[in-house]
Amino acid sequence: MELTTNDMKQWLLTAGEKMQDNKEYLSELDQAIGDGDHGHNMARGFQEAADGVKGSGEEDIGSIVKSAAMTLISKIGGASGPLYGTAFLKASNEWKDKTSLTQNELAQGLEAAVEGVKTRGKAESGGKTMLDVWVPVVEYVQQRDLVPSELAAKAKESMEQTEGMKANKGRASYYGEESKTHIDPGAYSSYLLFEALAEALDKEEV
Amino acid sequence: MELTTNDMKQWLLTAGEKMQDNKEYLSELDQAIGDGDHGHNMARGFQEAADGVKGSGEEDIGSIVKSAAMTLISKIGGASGPLYGTAFLKASNEWKDKTSLTQNELAQGLEAAVEGVKTRGKAESGGKTMLDVWVPVVEYVQQRDLVPSELAAKAKESMEQTEGMKANKGRASYYGEESKTHIDPGAYSSYLLFEALAEALDKEEV
Amino acid sequence: MKKFINNPENVVEEMLEGMAAAHSDELRRLPGWNVLVRKDAPLPGKVGLVSGGGSGHEPAHAGYIGENMLDAAVAGEVFTSPAPDQILEAIKAVDSGSGVLLIVKNFSGDVMNFDMAAEMAAAEGIDTEQVVVKDDMAVENEEDRRGTAGTVLVHKIVGTAVEEGLDLQEAAELARHVIGHTRSMGVSLSPSTVPASGKPGFTLADDEMELGTGIHGEPGMERKKIQPADVVAEELLNNVTADLDVKNGEEVVVLVNGQGSTPLMELYIVYRKAAALLAGRNISIHTSMVGEYMSSLEMAGCSITLLKLDDTMKKYIT
Amino acid sequence: MKKFINNPENVVEEMLEGMAAAHSDELRRLPGWNVLVRKDAPLPGKVGLVSGGGSGHEPAHAGYIGENMLDAAVAGEVFTSPAPDQILEAIKAVDSGSGVLLIVKNFSGDVMNFDMAAEMAAAEGIDTEQVVVKDDMAVENEEDRRGTAGTVLVHKIVGTAVEEGLDLQEAAELARHVIGHTRSMGVSLSPSTVPASGKPGFTLADDEMELGTGIHGEPGMERKKIQPADVVAEELLNNVTADLDVKNGEEVVVLVNGQGSTPLMELYIVYRKAAALLAGRNISIHTSMVGEYMSSLEMAGCSITLLKLDDTMKKYIT
Ligand SMILES: Nc1ncnc2c1ncn2[C@@H]1O[C@H](COP(=O)(O)OP(=O)(O)O)[C@@H](O)[C@H]1O
Ligand SMILES: Nc1ncnc2c1ncn2[C@@H]1O[C@H](COP(=O)(O)OP(=O)(O)O)[C@@H](O)[C@H]1O
Ligand SMILES: [Mg+2]
Ligand SMILES: [Mg+2]
Ligand SMILES: [Mg+2]
Numbered sequence A, B: 001m002e003l004t005t006n007d008m009k010q011w012l013l014t015a016g017e018k019m020q021d022n023k024e025y026l027s028e029l030d031q032a033i034g035d036g037d038h039g040h041n042m043a044r045g046f047q048e049a050a051d052g053v054k055g056s057g058e059e060d061i062g063s064i065v066k067s068a069a070m071t072l073i074s075k076i077g078g079a080s081g082p083l084y085g086t087a088f089l090k091a092s093n094e095w096k097d098k099t100s101l102t103q104n105e106l107a108q109g110l111e112a113a114v115e116g117v118k119t120r121g122k123a124e125s126g127g128k129t130m131l132d133v134w135v136p137v138v139e140y141v142q143q144r145d146l147v148p149s150e151l152a153a154k155a156k157e158s159m160e161q162t163e164g165m166k167a168n169k170g171r172a173s174y175y176g177e178e179s180k181t182h183i184d185p186g187a188y189s190s191y192l193l194f195e196a197l198a199e200a201l202d203k204e205e206v
Numbered sequence C, D: 001m002k003k004f005i006n007n008p009e010n011v012v013e014e015m016l017e018g019m020a021a022a023h024s025d026e027l028r029r030l031p032g033w034n035v036l037v038r039k040d041a042p043l044p045g046k047v048g049l050v051s052g053g054g055s056g057h058e059p060a061h062a063g064y065i066g067e068n069m070l071d072a073a074v075a076g077e078v079f080t081s082p083a084p085d086q087i088l089e090a091i092k093a094v095d096s097g098s099g100v101l102l103i104v105k106n107f108s109g110d111v112m113n114f115d116m117a118a119e120m121a122a123a124e125g126i127d128t129e130q131v132v133v134k135d136d137m138a139v140e141n142e143e144d145r146r147g148t149a150g151t152v153l154v155h156k157i158v159g160t161a162v163e164e165g166l167d168l169q170e171a172a173e174l175a176r177h178v179i180g181h182t183r184s185m186g187v188s189l190s191p192s193t194v195p196a197s198g199k200p201g202f203t204l205a206d207d208e209m210e211l212g213t214g215i216h217g218e219p220g221m222e223r224k225k226i227q228p229a230d231v232v233a234e235e236l237l238n239n240v241t242a243d244l245d246v247k248n249g250e251e252v253v254v255l256v257n258g259q260g261s262t263p264l265m266e267l268y269i270v271y272r273k274a275a276a277l278l279a280g281r282n283i284s285i286h287t288s289m290v291g292e293y294m295s296s297l298e299m300a301g302c303s304i305t306l307l308k309l310d311d312t313m314k315k316y317i318t
């Protein structure tokens, strides 16, 4: 596989659309075990990031992702803002000056992103957070030949598995056992993000 | 007719019972075109006045009524407190040192009471207030040979006629035309008061 | 009815005990009376200031006891005027020989009870003057206008003035001057429930608001579909500026009052529009007050009060 | 949803415009940012104090800007932590070279955003210290305890201390000392509705109360039938005194906080019982605060905060 500057833009644009389309659902998920703003936070942040992409020129992947990261940091707010922002910021460091990524380079960026999220959130996987999508997805990208549909399936499956987990981080942790009967909103938005990546890569292969 | 010290006590005791028994209804009337406290105000005030009567010794009518007036003034509150209080206070002046009242003396006291209410409330009859019971009842006592059942009927009929009047005094005045479909709460409590007087006089005749 | 109370009959007593305990540095309760008094009252040579009324409007009036404000507040039952003997005790407690000014909201019960108290005080040789606040524009007939949040401005201005030495007549005159220049208008979204009755004072549909509701839930001028904050603010403001005849270049005090359960956030949104409209008409804002100054238990709603200033009043606004 | 707003997306912007307009004597808004700053900040030689968090808790935090309190407040969306760039602007605006103390309520979003802002400030050469308020006893695990009304006591005490010359390290240490001695516990009767979602944050039956609800409606410890005020006060107070281990002869600050639509009357009834219980245990009350200090929009409910005082803190309570 190869991920070009254009694909990267497409990823962010598609992610923006998906967050917008799923705004109400994400907030509903967050209403159940949080404060009901996750969809609004994500839609607001990714919309602005997508707008930034639209207005950007012929830049390298690193700078596109870095400016998206800064937008996410300043526009999402709440817990997910610093987390998604840090993820993209860490990845952008790995992708500096590149105009195309190999699968290996993609994996390196995503790995850095996961580390960033873990440090920022003082969390590990298994705590019913976005990490429970990020960690298995990144492992998949590191270890397998990337097939977009498989990537999306991995993200979906991981997201679904957060139902049944007990939250120990973020607002959902206050719900204790009750949190188990719900999907984690951040896991769902991360699934949307990786589905958008799969679609961006899929287009390329057509 | 003759109204003895004992009858006067009986009047106040019976009035206390009636206010207590009709507390919720009076407040409901007041809820419709006022603030819903008239029953509570009246029950609180007349209960205390009745308690005072129970604890009183062999006093003259003037002092019994005066001390009831002071209790009403301090315990009813709202608009009806000063009005009922002033009424009884003015009457007590007329009944000073008396241990029994002729119909004429009763009428003089009630007349003074009505004047007191008018002055205190800056009101006349026809304004959908307690005066629309007091004025016709007092006229009856002044002009006819008092028959207890007729007295009660006069009070009842006058009370009922406040439905259909438009309020121009007190809280009910804010309701404008809407006030027309309701009985005035103060008129109802005054009807109860005169019904109690009728019963006190009736007992005597038995 | 969901309330933190013990017994509906004891709410006023227990509230007063709470207030007296919480603010023992500033005030004291007259034993046996529903009267809170400034700790150092009576102040020699100073006219005493007494206000009061039904409870349920907290912080009015006990919250306004203090320097440059009231000397005493008399608390009636919830939404029910206090009785004359209570008011008389307040008068006696704050009179230093310079007389006492009674600041009364225009409800027939309050006016009559304060009248009687004034008569009783006269019988005991205490001079009083009574001023009746009638700021609520929702009532057409001027004489019947209710007293609402504007009362707090009377407390503040006259409170400062008597501290600076005005005598009883001058204080009453100033108070009437302030009252003549103060107008309020409110809008409600939901009713309050008096503990003793346990039932909401009125009902509004889910999408309805009522213009001009009184502070005890008395009916207002009009019910209509709820409007955006800016439209509400403009309607309230237009009414009060028109009635006060505030003109280009004049100066005002603006008070946006919360009725109980309306968040401060919304009050500031309403204030924002009111301030912008005033600026657009070149009316300058001397002082702004935003918050719950005259509440109605947990009623949802707000009101705008405007005081048209002149030099007589300005020198007493601190 | 019955609210005085224009557009749910603009509530924070419009509230801030309202606040800046209403209080232009005391504060100013950083143009383009959701940050309100003390008018005379930065104060030479003084450590800057910055707090903030989601909006909807007014008067927290902008209402605490002023002498002996905060230098700046950062406002996030309703119930949503503000972003690091906003916080960074606040830090830059109040730093006089003496560094800036960040007072943060313990919610993962707030902590992370303030962390990032502190890192950004460090990159620009500004010293910061961050203290995290964890007063809400409803959460078992101490590390996860939320920040609630106790935050206001940190503002007050540390605000006074830095005005008297404490440096950044000393201020942070004092703040942590105050936090270590502060506990709160709340009880809710009805939810609030965030304008953007339009739906109540939770539901309670007509006769139910929830112990320990968070200031954004996070679930508490227990739901049960609503109890008389005295029982509620006793339960809240027993919890906080036990956890603080307040003993006979010690001194405390008591804060009875209203969550939004609970009338002041009820708060005083709750305070009354709390004060009586403390008196009965020979614990003396140094300062009492009763009112809406940390609200949750129009949530009905209240909380009791206790601060166990010692000499270190007492000298900064004015
Ligand atoms: N410490 C953490 N580490 C990783 N992810 C977290 C952490 N805290 C929260 N999250 C994620 O953030 C999501 C909630 O985001 P959001 O609702 O936007 O923020 P907030 O909780 O401040 O309202 C959760 O569903 C979870 O996936
Ligand atoms: N000015 C007045 N003159 C005569 N009666 C009045 C006047 N104002 C009020 N009332 C009477 O008082 C009654 C209301 O009393 P109440 O509910 O106890 O007081 P409030 O109106 O202060 O709540 C009315 O129904 C009316 O009969
Ligand atoms: Mg959330
Ligand atoms: Mg009434
Ligand atoms: Mg009444």
Ligand SMILES: [Mg+2]
Pocket: A035, A037, A078, A079, D079, D080, D081, D109
């Ligand atoms: Mg949030």
